[in-house]
Amino acid sequence: MRRIWAAVLTGAALMLAGAGCNFQTYKAVPLAPQAVAARFRRRSLTSSGLRAYLRRAEGHPFKVWPLRRWTPRLLTLAALYYNPQLKAARAGIGVARAGLITARERPNPVLSAGAGYATFPHSPWALHLGELIPWELAGQRTARERIARRQIRAARLAAAGAAWRVRSQLRMALLRDFAARRQARLLVLQSRQQARRTLLLRQRWQAGEIARPAYLASQRSLLRERLALEQARSQVRQARIALAAAIGIPAHALRGQSFAWPGLRHPLNPKFLPRARLRRWAEFNRLDLRLALENYRVAEARLRSQIALQYPAFSLGPQYSYGESQSVIQLALSLVLPILNHNQGPVAQALARRNQLAAAFAALQARDRVAAVAAREQYASAWSIWRTTRAEARLAVRQRRAAGQIWRHGQTGRLRYNQAQLAADLGAQAQWQALMRAQSALGALENAVQRPLHAGRVPGAARENRQVNNATQK
Numbered sequence: 077m078r079r080i081w082a083a084v085l086t087g088a089a090l091m092l093a094g095a096g097c098n099f100q101t102y103k104a105v106p107l108a109p110q111a112v113a114a115r116f117r118r119r120s121l122t123s124s125g126l127r128a129y130l131r132r133a134e135g136h137p138f139k140v141w142p143l144r145r146w147t148p149r150l151l152t153l154a155a156l157y158y159n160p161q162l163k164a165a166r167a168g169i170g171v172a173r174a175g176l177i178t179a180r181e182r183p184n185p186v187l188s189a190g191a192g193y194a195t196f197p198h199s200p201w202a203l204h205l206g207e208l209i210p211w212e213l214a215g216q217r218t219a220r221e222r223i224a225r226r227q228i229r230a231a232r233l234a235a236a237g238a239a240w241r242v243r244s245q246l247r248m249a250l251l252r253d254f255a256a257r258r259q260a261r262l263l264v265l266q267s268r269q270q271a272r273r274t275l276l277l278r279q280r281w282q283a284g285e286i287a288r289p290a291y292l293a294s295q296r297s298l299l300r301e302r303l304a305l306e307q308a309r310s311q312v313r314q315a316r317i318a319l320a321a322a323i324g325i326p327a328h329a330l331r332g333q334s335f336a337w338p339g340l341r342h343p344l345n346p347k348f349l350p351r352a353r354l355r356r357w358a359e360f361n362r363l364d365l366r367l368a369l370e371n372y373r374v375a376e377a378r379l380r381s382q383i384a385l386q387y388p389a390f391s392l393g394p395q396y397s398y399g400e401s402q403s404v405i406q407l408a409l410s411l412v413l414p415i416l417n418h419n420q421g422p423v424a425q426a427l428a429r430r431n432q433l434a435a436a437f438a439a440l441q442a443r444d445r446v447a448a449v450a451a452r453e454q455y456a457s458a459w460s461i462w463r464t465t466r467a468e469a470r471l472a473v474r475q476r477r478a479a480g481q482i483w484r485h486g487q488t489g490r491l492r493y494n495q496a497q498l499a500a501d502l503g504a505q506a507q508w509q510a511l512m513r514a515q516s517a518l519g520a521l522e523n524a525v526q527r528p529l530h531a532g533r534v535p536g537a538a539r540e541n542r543q544v545n546n547a548t549q550k
Contacts, residue, residue, distance in 0.1 A: 119158055119325040121146065121333060129157045145336040148250055151323060155246045158324030162242055165235035172224070172231035179220035183210040185393065206395030208410055213389060219381035226374040233367040240363055240526050242322070247519050249322040253315040254337060255512040260308040262508060266501040267301040273494045274298045280491070343514045344530055346456040349521070351449060357525040358448030359441055364526075368440050372433040379426040386419045388412040444524070451524040455517040458510070465503075465510040472496075472503035 120126075122142040131138055133153050143150065156162055186208040274294040281291040320327040359365070391410040396403070479496035522529050 117326055120329040121154060121323075121325065126154060126157055129153065145334045147336055147338065148247065151250060151335070152243050152246055154325075155242050155323045156239060159242045159322070160324060161238050162235065165231075165238035169228065169231045169235055172228040175227055176221065176224035179217070179224040182217070183212070183389075185209045186391065188395075203398045204395070205397075206393060206408055208391035208393040208408060210389055210391045213384075213387045216381065216384045216389065219377065219384050223374060223377040223381060226370060226377050230367060230370040230374060233363055233370055237363040237367060244519065244523050246319075246322040247522075248516075249315065249319040250335065250337070251512065251515055251519065253312075253319045253335070254340065255508070256308060256311040256315040258508055259505070260305065260312050262501065262505045263301065263305040263308050266498065266505065267298070267305050269494060269498045269501055270294070270298045270301045273491070273498065276491045276494060339530060340515065341511065343459055343462070343511070343518055346452070346459055349452060349455075349529065351452060354448045354452050354521075354525055355445055357527055358444045362444050362526045365437070365441055365444060368433070368437045372430065372437055375426065375430040375433050379423070379430050382419060382422045382426045385422070386414065388414055448521070448524040451517070451521040455514070455521045458514040458517040462507070462510040462514040465507045469500075469503035469507035472500040476500040 127138055127141055130136070130150065130153055134150075146154075188204070188206045188208070190204040192202045192204075274291070274297075277286060277291045277294045280286045281288055316330055317327045320330050388411065390412075391408075393408055395406050395408045397406070398404070476493075476496040476499070479493045483490060483493035518529060
């Protein structure tokens, strides 16, 4: 009897010792806000870590570092490296992968032991020792793994969507920065021309050639131009702050940096964007649609899991009892009887959830289809307006040149030439604003189909979509 108990206890001790070898210990990782803020303030576009990341993404050695000019593609990679939104999305992938580890785990066996006082005269003590090993039926563990794998795919698609939003926010912020700086330069030129016009009108008013209201009206125009210039300079500062936030670096890290946007002044012709292709991209390429489809597949896997749970799991294992100087070895079975319910409630909830996600996917696909077509029409209209405004601005420049030649030959006054200069400056400002509206509409169209639409027009831009997707795998 002692040998039997020694063997059983030795086996149990070895089993617990073997399981203890895989136990993990807790390691505290305190989150210090001061340290996080200090790391953020140290971020820059000249760090060695960013250089290594760009080298891996672009396959370029970048022998000249820091870079002299940053293009939208390189700034997008910098945003994918620094922006906290993508870091949080990547952490979500890690959570989903940990869920797969949980789904793969098998239930642990249950070891039971007991002792009691018996009324037998020869053996007053009764001892019991048993082990129950759980068994899962109907592929329940496989169903859990299927759910976990689908959730990993959904987390990756969510991270890809976060990467696209980072890219979209960066493009918008960079466009605002270019627009604000160019607008400020144009307003400086326009303010100078208005100051010259005011000076000429003042001289004519003092000479008695014009009435005072004309001179005062010119002064008011000059004050409005100066106010517009101050507002434009404020917008330049705000746009630079927004650009730094889109990248994920402090605003002071952009000081001294130069930016270039190849193709900014030549937006894509809408004839290269057929409606059928855009509609197809909106219906099948958008990341939110693919995420909705993956969520539907997760719901379907959950439904299969709940159906599998109709068949209850059972536990089976040996038991040993000793009492009245007798040893009893038996096989024990533990089973939940499916009498009062057959898991109907969870099955009904999973079925309703799957139907809900199917309807949501259809509604989302219809919305994205309409949004893509509408964004295409809006961009085509903005592009057409820009073309007309550009032609008008070029005509104003030719008129200014002609007025300058006439003025230099003494056939007209300086005031008329100044008026032509003002008209040319206003035309350049209107052309630039129309170009910014066209580029903004192009960005909205890119968001509608979640695809870069300037590929093939700018060298290297065709790789941008792959870079955004690859960023989620880091």
